[in-house]
Amino acid sequence: MVDYSAPQLDDVFHALADPTRRAMVARLSHSEQTVGELAAPFSITLAAASKHIKVLERAGLIARTVNGRTHMCRLDTAPIHAGMEWMRHYEKLWNQRIDVLEGLLASEDADTKRADPKPDDQQAPPKGTGS
């Protein structure tokens, strides 16, 4: 039973809430990068990029290896996995809702309506339809 402590999630989600940092993660998914390389694509100062990297580091998304005067950064995807673990539970609801929608369409078509999906806890009534 994984716990995935909440403060960790705070940091991970916060780190990923910034487009610059998400772009850094994307670049790191291809290859390791130095701080300078990581900063290059953005029109911000090295100092600003350094701060972004530190935020990613605090979230555990980046591990740094100091090698002489260059700092090599590599992606650690474990925190992303943790974030997904948290989200997955609610994505299940999303899938359920899709199922309910398909169920409605089906019952609308067949008008049989023998639907009896197992009650998980006490789930929100669909009432979707939206637009």
Added chain:
Amino acid sequence: MVDYSAPQLDDVFHALADPTRRAMVARLSHSEQTVGELAAPFSITLAAASKHIKVLERAGLIARTVNGRTHMCRLDTAPIHAGMEWMRHYEKLWNQRIDVLEGLLASEDADTKRADPKPDDQQAPPKGTGS
């Protein structure tokens, strides 16, 4: 090919970066709740809770139905799905790394080392070991 616009992701990840808001999402996954009900478990003022709800609303995570003087909130998990879609790509790397680790253990055991995993683009060398 899904796009999932970046500003949406900014809002979703930012909304989920706060423990109070994540708790609200959790409660809404069980049932719809009014603003008051949503605020009750926390030792903050209604006004503060109202702000949190607005953040979740802006991220598209909550839809509100004004019913008389009460505002009923229900969870919309589509943005969570979008967030997961973004993360899923990097989780794949996580799984890859697990595979690599298992591969290393296997080769260590058999000492055959005929490893030749398809080069995806130019991926980071494992170099793990950490602690």
Added chain:
DNA sequence: ACTATATTCAACTACATGGTTGACTATAGC
């Protein structure tokens, strides 16, 4: 009409964030 309930709004405080600049540290190369 009057009062209680549900919720937002505006103003304010304290603190975090993202950015800058300039100085500093440390390594690499001549």
Added chain:
DNA sequence: GCTATAGTCAACCATGTAGTTGAATATAGT
């Protein structure tokens, strides 16, 4: 040893965030 390169640090600024309080709005109940 001197200079260029890689990166951090500290101070500062503007803006955003999370919280408060008090007033305002709107509906429900009597």
